[in-house]
Amino acid sequence: MRPIIPVFLIVGVAATGCATKKYVGKEVGEINTKVENLSGEVEKTQERVKRNEVRIDEVNQAAQTAQAGANEARGIGQQALTRATEAERAAKGKLIYTVTLSNDKVTFPLNKARISDEAKQIVDGAIVQLKQENRGVYFEIEGHTDSTGPEAYNMKLGEQRAEAVRNYMHDELGIALNRMEVISYGETKPVEDNKTREHRAQNRRVVIKVLE
Numbered sequence: 001m002r003p004i005i006p007v008f009l010i011v012g013v014a015a016t017g018c019a020t021k022k023y024v025g026k027e028v029g030e031i032n033t034k035v036e037n038l039s040g041e042v043e044k045t046q047e048r049v050k051r052n053e054v055r056i057d058e059v060n061q062a063a064q065t066a067q068a069g070a071n072e073a074r075g076i077g078q079q080a081l082t083r084a085t086e087a088e089r090a091a092k093g094k095l096i097y098t099v100t101l102s103n104d105k106v107t108f109p110l111n112k113a114r115i116s117d118e119a120k121q122i123v124d125g126a127i128v129q130l131k132q133e134n135r136g137v138y139f140e141i142e143g144h145t146d147s148t149g150p151e152a153y154n155m156k157l158g159e160q161r162a163e164a165v166r167n168y169m170h171d172e173l174g175i176a177l178n179r180m181e182v183i184s185y186g187e188t189k190p191v192e193d194n195k196t197r198e199h200r201a202q203n204r205r206v207v208i209k210v211l212e
Contacts, residue, residue: 071152095211096137099126101165102191102205115164120172123165123208127173130210138179140209141166146200147187158184165206 099122106119130137143158162182169175192199 071150074152095209096135097210099123099208099210100205101208102202115161115168119165119206120168123169124173126208126210127169127175135212137210137212138181139166139169139175140181140183140211141169142207142209143182143184143186144189144203144205144207145187146203147190147194148200151186151188155184155186158186161204161206165208 101115101119101122106116106122141162143160143162145154145158145161147154149157159182162184166177166180166182169180170177187194187203190199190203191205192202194200194203
């Protein structure tokens with residue numbers, strides 16, 4: 001009976017080895033299945049992210065379009081208000097004379113609203129004369145630009161240039177603020193075309209209308 005014992009031992013070891021391989025194979029198969037499922041979920045998530053990115057781009061584009069429309073509407077509204085104010089002033093007062101501050105007399109640098117020393121001298125001369133005459137007048141100060149840049153931007157720049165002149169007249173020359181009105185025409189009333197540097201310089205101007 002002794003020779004039979006080793007045979008049983010060998011059979012037992014072999015059976016254990018087969019069971020281990022089956023177990024490992026099963027575990028590996030389950031892991032592979034989980035990996036495949038996770039890969040599928042990752043791909044779906046990536047697709048959702050891409051769709052969301054497209055939607056975000058569409059929303060951003062729509063927002064930019066809406067903002068551009070709002071800016072254009074604001075510019076149109078400003079022009080309408082400007083024309084209404086101009087008509088009201090014309091109905092109330094009589095134009096005495098105008099003083100034009102443009103680049104053929106003074107310097108308005110591109111995209112700047114600063115009033116130069118030359119412009120101050122011209123304004124000083126006009127105001128001194130009015131003070132000597134002791135005339136009860138009011139001032140319509142118009143800001144103009146060339147056509148460089150967006151229309152809404154130029155409308156704002158024209159207003160800033162006119163305000164720079166008004167502030168000088170108030171702070172340095174003592175003109176009451178309620179006797180001055182600021183109007184911006186932006187690029188809408190050029191005195192020359194904007195094809196040359198010289199013509200664009202002439203369009204960058206402030207016009208002071210003196211009315212009584």
